[in-house]
Amino acid sequence: MKEYIKMVVVLTVIATVCGFLLATVRYSTEERIVEQVLLYVQGPAVNKVLSSSTNDLIQDRQEIRIQDQEHLVFVGERNDQPWAIAFESSAGGYGGDIGVLVGFDIEQDLITGIGILTHSETPGLGARVTESTFTDNFNNKTLNVNFNVKQDGGFVDAVTGATISSRAVCLAVRKSLELYPEIKKEIVKQ
Amino acid sequence: MVKAKSISKEFFKGFWEILPPFRLVLGLCPMLAVTKYVENGLGMGIATTFVLFFSNIIISSIKSVIPKKVRIASYIVIIATFVVIVELVMQAFFYSLFEKLGIFIPLIVVNCIILGRAEAFASKNPIHLSAADGLGIGLGFTMSLFLISAIREILGAGTFLGMHIMWGSYEPFAFMIEAPGAFICLGLLLAMMNLVPTKLNGAN
Amino acid sequence: MEYIVLAINAILVQNILLAQYLGNCPFMGVSKKMETATGMGLAVLFVMTFATCITWFFQHYFLIPMHIEYLQTIVFIVVIAALVQLVEMFLKKLIPPLFRSLGIFLPLITTNCAILGVAVLCIRKDLGFMDSLFFAVFSGIGFLLAIVVFAGLRERFEISFIPKALQDTSIALVTAGLMALAFYGFVGIDGSLKALTMN
Numbered sequence: 001m002k003e004y005i006k007m008v009v010v011l012t013v014i015a016t017v018c019g020f021l022l023a024t025v026r027y028s029t030e031e032r033i034v035e036q037v038l039l040y041v042q043g044p045a046v047n048k049v050l051s052s053s054t055n056d057l058i059q060d061r062q063e064i065r066i067q068d069q070e071h072l073v074f075v076g077e078r079n080d081q082p083w084a085i086a087f088e089s090s091a092g093g094y095g096g097d098i099g100v101l102v103g104f105d106i107e108q109d110l111i112t113g114i115g116i117l118t119h120s121e122t123p124g125l126g127a128r129v130t131e132s133t134f135t136d137n138f139n140n141k142t143l144n145v146n147f148n149v150k151q152d153g154g155f156v157d158a159v160t161g162a163t164i165s166s167r168a169v170c171l172a173v174r175k176s177l178e179l180y181p182e183i184k185k186e187i188v189k190q
Numbered sequence: 191m192v193k194a195k196s197i198s199k200e201f202f203k204g205f206w207e208i209l210p211p212f213r214l215v216l217g218l219c220p221m222l223a224v225t226k227y228v229e230n231g232l233g234m235g236i237a238t239t240f241v242l243f244f245s246n247i248i249i250s251s252i253k254s255v256i257p258k259k260v261r262i263a264s265y266i267v268i269i270a271t272f273v274v275i276v277e278l279v280m281q282a283f284f285y286s287l288f289e290k291l292g293i294f295i296p297l298i299v300v301n302c303i304i305l306g307r308a309e310a311f312a313s314k315n316p317i318h319l320s321a322a323d324g325l326g327i328g329l330g331f332t333m334s335l336f337l338i339s340a341i342r343e344i345l346g347a348g349t350f351l352g353m354h355i356m357w358g359s360y361e362p363f364a365f366m367i368e369a370p371g372a373f374i375c376l377g378l379l380l381a382m383m384n385l386v387p388t389k390l391n392g393a394n
Numbered sequence: 395m396e397y398i399v400l401a402i403n404a405i406l407v408q409n410i411l412l413a414q415y416l417g418n419c420p421f422m423g424v425s426k427k428m429e430t431a432t433g434m435g436l437a438v439l440f441v442m443t444f445a446t447c448i449t450w451f452f453q454h455y456f457l458i459p460m461h462i463e464y465l466q467t468i469v470f471i472v473v474i475a476a477l478v479q480l481v482e483m484f485l486k487k488l489i490p491p492l493f494r495s496l497g498i499f500l501p502l503i504t505t506n507c508a509i510l511g512v513a514v515l516c517i518r519k520d521l522g523f524m525d526s527l528f529f530a531v532f533s534g535i536g537f538l539l540a541i542v543v544f545a546g547l548r549e550r551f552e553i554s555f556i557p558k559a560l561q562d563t564s565i566a567l568v569t570a571g572l573m574a575l576a577f578y579g580f581v582g583i584d585g586s587l588k589a590l591t592m593n
Contacts, residue, residue, distance in 0.1 A: 007257045014252075014264050018271040018468070025275050026464050032282040040285050215563050218422060219507050223415035266475055266504075270468035278464060293514055296467040300507040302419050369413050370575035377560075377567030384559040 035059075042074075042088075042101065045115025049086050049103025050076035064186050066179065073183055076103075083107050085187055088117060089176035093168035095120040098129070100172040102138075106184050114138045114173060119165075126165035134159050134166070138173060143180070147173045195315070197322045204326030211334060211376075212383045214327075216302040221335065222372040224294050228351050231339030233287045234294065235332025237280065239325065241272040242304050246324030249312040265308045266299070273299045303331060341375060342366045397528055403584040404532035410508055411540040412574040417508030421541055422566055424499070431545030432538075437499040439534030441481060442509050445474050446530035449513040450523055470513055475504045508537060544573060 038058050046057050053076030062073050076084040086103040098119040103112035116130040128134060137156045138147075147170050148154025149163060158166035208214045211221050217238075224234040248268050256264050277295050280288045288295065298304070307327055312320040343349055346366030348356035356362075365371045410416050417438070424434045449470050457463050482500045485493035503509060512533050516526040547569055556565050 003257060003259075007260050010256055011260055011264065011267075014267055018267055022271060022274055022278075022465065022468075025278050029278045029282040033278070036282060036285040040289070215422065216419060218418040219415050222418060262504075263472075263475060266471055267468065270471050274464065274467050277467065293511060293518065296470075296514055297416075297507045297511055299467055299471050300505045300510050302505055305505055368578065369415065370571045370578055372415070373567050373571030373574055375571075377564050377569075377571060380564040380567060381557075381559045384561075384564060 042117055045101040045117055046074045046086055048115050049101060049113040050074060050084050051112075053077055053084065054079075062187075064183055066182050066186075071179065071183060073187065075187060082187055084112055085183060086112075087176065087179070087183060089172040089179070090118075091168040091171035091175065093119060093121055093129075093165045094126045094162070095122060098165065098168045098172060100169055100176070102173055102176040104180055104184070106187065109143055111138055111141045111143065111173070113140075114169070116169070121162070121165045126159070126162040128159045128162060129165045129169050131159075134169075143177060147177070195319055197318055200315075200319050200322040201326040204323070204328070204330035205333065206330075208327070209330045209334060209383075210303050210327060211331075212380055214303070214306075216306055217331060218376075219297065220294055220301060221338065221376060222369070224291055225335055225339035225342055225372065226346070226367050227290075227343050227349075228336065228339045229287065230290050231335040232332065233280075233284070234291060234298075235328075235335040237276045237291075237295065238298055238301060238304070239328025239332055240276055241269060241298055242307060242328040242331075243321065243324040244272050245269045245304060246307060246312040246320040247317060249308045250315060250317045250320035253313050261313065262305075262309070265305060265313075269304055269308070270299045303327065338372075338375060338379065341379075342371065346371060399584055399587050400525070400528055401532045401535075402580075402587065404529060405536040405539060406577060406580040407582075407584050409536045409540055409574075409577050410512070410533045411537055412570070412577045414511070416511040417506050417537060420499075420502060420506055421544065421570070422563055424502075425541055425545045425548055425566070428542070428545045428549060430499075431541045433495050434499045434502075435538030435541045437496040437503060438506065438508060438537050439531070440496070441474075441478060441500070441503050442512055442534040442537070443527070443530045444481065445477055445509050446513050446516055446526050447523075448477060449473055450516060450526050453517050466514070466517070470510060471504075474509055474513070478504050508533070540573070540577075544570065547573070 035058060038061070043058060050057055055075075055077040057074050057076060060075055060077070062075060064071050064073050071087050074086045075082050076086070084103055084105045084107075086101055088099050088101050090097045090099045092098075096119070098121070099117040101115045101117050103114070104110070105112050114135050116135065119127065119130065121127045121129065134157070141147075146154040147156065149156045149158040149166050149170055151158065151163065152167070152170075154170065156166065156170055204210070206213075211217050220234050220238070224230045245265070245268050249265055273296065276298065277288075280291075280295065307323060311323050315323070340350065343351075344355065345363045346368075347364075348354060348360045348362045363371075366375060404410070408414055411418065411421050420434055420438070425431045452469060452473055453463075453466065457466060457469060478500055482493075482497065485497065485500075512530050516529055519529075521529060548566060551565065560568070
């Protein structure tokens with residue numbers, strides 16, 4: 001009996017100490033990990049769509065609440081003035097949701113460009129929406145054009161053999177257009 | 191045989207006498223999986239050394255309180271704690287390496303070398319010797335990882351730490367980067383080690 | 395059809411031992427005799443299936459709701475260790491013949507990285523429950539297939555001439571490399587099958 005009590009006590013003490021230690025390490029690294037993930041996962045796309053900014057884009061990110069939904073917004077600054085914003089929008093593709101980062105020039109109300117953040121499309125087919133030959137379709141477009149693939153009456157050249165994936169990207173961009181005025185209002189207010 | 195155990199002896203044995211995985215055939219999975227490139231191999235070696243060093247120290251210092259029946263469970267919890275610490279720190283400070291090593295970071299916990307040293311050495315020896323043993327074996331393991339990954343990267347990709355070092359017309363021997371190359375490379379290295387008698391370093 | 399592709403992928407193309415390098419310690423350690431290799435393979439298949447299901451539930455109904463995903467490694471390995479103990483006890487009481495054939499391998503399985511590896515892979519690949527279950531079963535079959543074939547080859551070593559330096563683990567590794575090369579020939583099959591099913 002005494003042996004059992006000792007076993008339980010020792011194991012409990014070890015588990016508690018380990019748990020406490022891990023919670024401490026977790027607490028002190030949490031912020032950096034979030035930043036690293038942003039830097040490596042979103043960073044390349046953010047830098048591309050907000051390319052001529054002079055500030056640290058990842059550091060200056062903001063969380064903006066619109067209709068009870070948090071949106072992570074990257075703000076690009078030139079001469080200490082915000083000139084462009086970028087945020088994520090998504091739509092269902094062939095293999096799952098495609099996450100698209102859309103950049104907006106808030107001075108001239110233009111789309112600066114898009115970058116694909118996450119997707120699970122077929123390699124060699126749908127996955128080619130990540131290539132610049134496709135994403136360049138969206139560079140420097142005014143907001144009133146028809147963001148649709150050519151088959152649907154729009155101006156976007158769909159990736160050959162991957163119309164579903166191309167449509168999903170267009171849909172994601174159109175969704176972001178709906179959010180854009182509200183997010184812009186919040187950013188300009190500051 | 192000399193009975194007295196010294197720190198230096200426990201430290202240096204990991205480099206030759208029981209150099210993992212050649213003399214001590216344990217820890218083969220990381221040895222094969224993360225040695226495509228030198229960067230990955232070194233990162234894995236250092237992470238394993240960290241876990242081995244600290245788990246040896248902790249296990250050695252609390253060995254008298256742990257009841258025999260639950261010792262393996264206690265060792266596993268302690269080792270896993272250090273593995274999670276490595277995971278978090280690597281994610282925070284070396285994110286690209288963390289991505290490259292992927293699933294093999296959590297798998298350090300089941301690297302037989304670590305549990306093996308805990309059971310065979312740390313649970314029977316004082317703290318300073320266990321620390322020396324952990325550090326020595328860990329660095330020996332790192333050395334082996336470095337050697338294999340250097341051979342595989344230089345032959346298989348023509349690069350070393352990402353820099354091109356082979357002559358311009360060198361056609362990379364891509365076989366070495368793939369799984370079959372890993373097995374064969376390790377097998378042939380082991381054969382070469384077998385040619386050299388263990389006693390060669392018998393000076394000490 | 396989807397599961398057939400998954401099976402071919404997990405057993406032949408991405409064989410857990412020969413392409414993913416998981417579980418190589420027992421692969422080298424207990425493959426000298428056909429009987430022990432079969433025993434080990436079956437024990438791995440058995441525990442892997444159970445462990446993947448249970449860790450999947452732990453991940454989705456305990457770690458994620460509590461926001462402590464970072465404790466995954468420690469929770470999984472403790473769950474697997476406990477599971478192995480339980481399986482051992484149950485087999486001993488309920489199915490003694492099975493225990494006699496698999497029993498000695500069970501303690502070794504806790505530190506078999508294939509088990510933890512497959513459990514973690516299912517989470518990282520974001521697989522659903524059924525997909526995880528099938529992935530674990532097929533990976534286990536892949537393990538069994540590779541270790542049995544390998545043991546068959548290794549038994550021949552006893553009657554072959556092998557240079558002294560190459561004996562034992564060394565020649566085993568080279569053989570495993572040649573086997574991996576043979577399995578390498580399956581690369582692409584799963585892709586073409588997938589393309590076929592799409593059309």
